[in-house]
Amino acid sequence: MPAVRGRHFGVAISATRRGRVSVVGEGEMALNEQSDGKGRLFDPAFLRGLERWRLVARRPLAGQYRAERRSRRTGASQEFAEHRNYAAGDDPRTLDWSAYARLDRLFVKLFHEEEDMQVIVLVDASGSMRWRSGGERAAGGGRSRFDHARRLAAAFAHVSLTAQHQVSVGFFTGGLGSRLAVTRGRSAFHDVLRFLERPEFDDSATSLDAAVRDTVAVVRRRSLAVVISDFLDPAGYERALKGLLHRRFDVSAILVTDPSEAGSLVRGDVALVDSETGEELRLSASDTAVADFLARQVDYSDRLRAWCRSQSIGFAETSCAESPEETLLALLRSGVLAP
């Protein structure tokens, strides 16, 4: 059993290794293919790698069912919490006889209560997420941010379902689009995959705030909210993420970047067209300007990271060019996942 990582982890799912997830079966190819038909969105290697991870919540969240997430409450799990003096009426089965033998005093062993957790995974489906190197956001090129985000969403869903948590997945653009209703149990993973494979959303520009407002309107229970996005929202991300915190959600922000964006930048006088809004910006893209832009991208990421840290929001940055192992490692480093 792995050790609890840090005091701020209010609850944790006990690490489990229950074998490999069976994702290869009849009709799976259709599910696993990317929307453009090139390669598989959820390849077995990626899903196999999810087995050893568990989800970490940074805030104590009340559960409804017993699950693998360690609750702040003491209960009947096998994970030791603390001793307390025996009092009349305590269940004698909880006495620590070893301590009595050494100390000649009666102590009662308390265990952590394991509860379930509701995980809401919000996937940004805006045009900027669907953009692919080569200029066309829906055809050609390599894996888009959106593809990568869906893989991450699948990962979170899998980890959550494996730990008996409730999972809900939704796409958002200018508001919350289609959403997979809260589901539970390992068998629901196929539903999650199917949902991720066939996203439904409108083509409006990103509005994280509107998406959050829509989410909290339908998700009453405090949950672990994982927001996977590029956070390129003209209105900013602060208000939206604070809105989740205000509703006492445990929030994790996953920033998805696309390194091919830098390579696709041409030099010279260009008219940059926003893939979401169609807005055109004319400028002279010299080497200096491109370097400034790339530096600004890094700065934007750093600011987002710093802000999330200041707000006790979990943050991870992942590139859509990364391999599954690299992605999971990034989530591990960010504390969103724990081994």
Added chain:
Amino acid sequence: MTFLYPAALAFAALVPVIVVLYMLRKKRRTVTVPSVLLWRELVERAPQHRALGRIRGLLSLLLNLLVFLLVLLALMRPDFADLFTVRHTVLVLDTRARMQAVGADGTSAFERAQRIADQVVQRAGDRHVFAILGGDGTTIAPFTADARRLRDLIAATRPTDAGGDLASTVNLAAKLVRAVADSGRLIVLTDRPQNFASEEGIEVETAAVGETADNVGIAEFALRSAPGGPQSLEVFLRVENFSATLIERDVEIRLDGELIDVVRARAEAGEAFETVIAVAAGAVTSPRGWLTATLTGRDALAVDDTARAVVPTTAKPRVLLITTGNWFLEKALAADESIAFELLGPDAWRDGMESAFDVVVFDDWLPPDATPALLERGNFLFAGRSPLGAEDPDIVNPVVTDVDARTPLLHGIDLAPSRVTSAYRLDPAVAPGRVAMPVRSADDALVATFQSAADPTRRSVVFAFRVADSDLPLRIAFPLLVSNSIHWLSGRTERGAAQAGRIVVLADEESLASEPGESGENGATSAGVMRVDRNGFYALRSGDATSWLAVNTSDAAESDLRAAETAVNPTIAGAAFLGMIPWRWLVVAALAVSLFEWLAFHRRWTE
């Protein structure tokens, strides 16, 4: 600084085209990006990316405009010659007959040359001094900076009908510059540029204004007395075909405007048509004797399509024979219907009688006071004794050893078989340099001619033998020799025709119309020399008598236009500046800037 072709400034109207082309080239590439959010921040916080683009774009446009400006300046042909010092330039305006050739556009080569000369003078700065020479070396304008006067003179100049040596004129122009400055420039405006020898410090620039063309011209139109009798005439006509095709054209022969014959001239390319036309004695009844040959049809050069000759129709020369009795000589003179013959004995001779006759014939007799000075007073034919010879005939049986066939006296005559028993020894030293000996026996003259230096019309012929001392009277050559001598002495054959551009020497009482024409009233030049530059009939007055002088171009070099050089836009490059003509510097600069712009564009320095 001046611009030789400021009209090229009109190309400045193309600037908007360049700007439009530039804008088309500068069309921005459209690139779809995930979001312009960060880009907008970038531009707002570092506006130089947008401004720099504008500046760089502007730099590219400026470079393009600079290239255009340099090319425009090159087209305008700037001339820095007078930037620092007074510049002496001689414009050599080819005024030769061939410059009258009309091109396809209807303008003559001379008009094109005139236009360029006018532009050069007009655009010259105040520190530019010009002189203008004609193609024959005549001075049209001495060195002056008065552009208005120069332009007026250029406009008033007309091409002549004469040929000439342009190289000599260019040489003269160089000397003209040398006389006033250490360096200068010659601008030769001609239809047939050639490499003129240039002197140190003298730049020779040639502008070709000609146009290659086919031409047919009358190269020769000559008149002579028929061998059978001086009163009958023979007309020699030579038509040359200076074209690449066979020509067949009629030549109309007119006498005083009346058509007397039409000859069909047919000549292969580069060949000539020659014919001799006989004019019967009875036909020569014209009061003026203007004989013209005119090629029908049109060609590039009209000046050589008409040729002129003069039929001697003036009063018959009066000939006085002073003799004690010479049957052969009397009959020979009497038989010549072209002269008015009078006979006197030596006793009847009086001093000054020679002025009343065109020719006086002394038959082995001399006036008592006869000295060589007598030769300057009239035209004489001496048969036997003469002022040039000894008192007695001391040459026995002289044999004709040398004959100068070019002399008009021997035209159609062969004196070689003649026999002379005795002859007077002539002394040419009596009139050094003025005595010729067309017929000689070893070192002695059998026939001598004298021509006065002061008045070339004062002539004498000396037969160094008595007529009776030779077998000449028995030969057909005798009357011809007498007739040729009389006509040469009377000067009738010499003044009939001349080539345009030649000098005509006038005696004291002679005058020549300055321009060809019917009346000869357009001014006259008396006593001296006169250059006849225009084709036509000139009135030659001597006392009350008027004769006519026919002037023709008669120069194959002028008629042959095949060697003319074509220049669609004849240009004057201007004087060299720093070792090279300014417009070439500008072209080099334009190329350099263009290369830099190309490099900057592909290196994206200007984006």
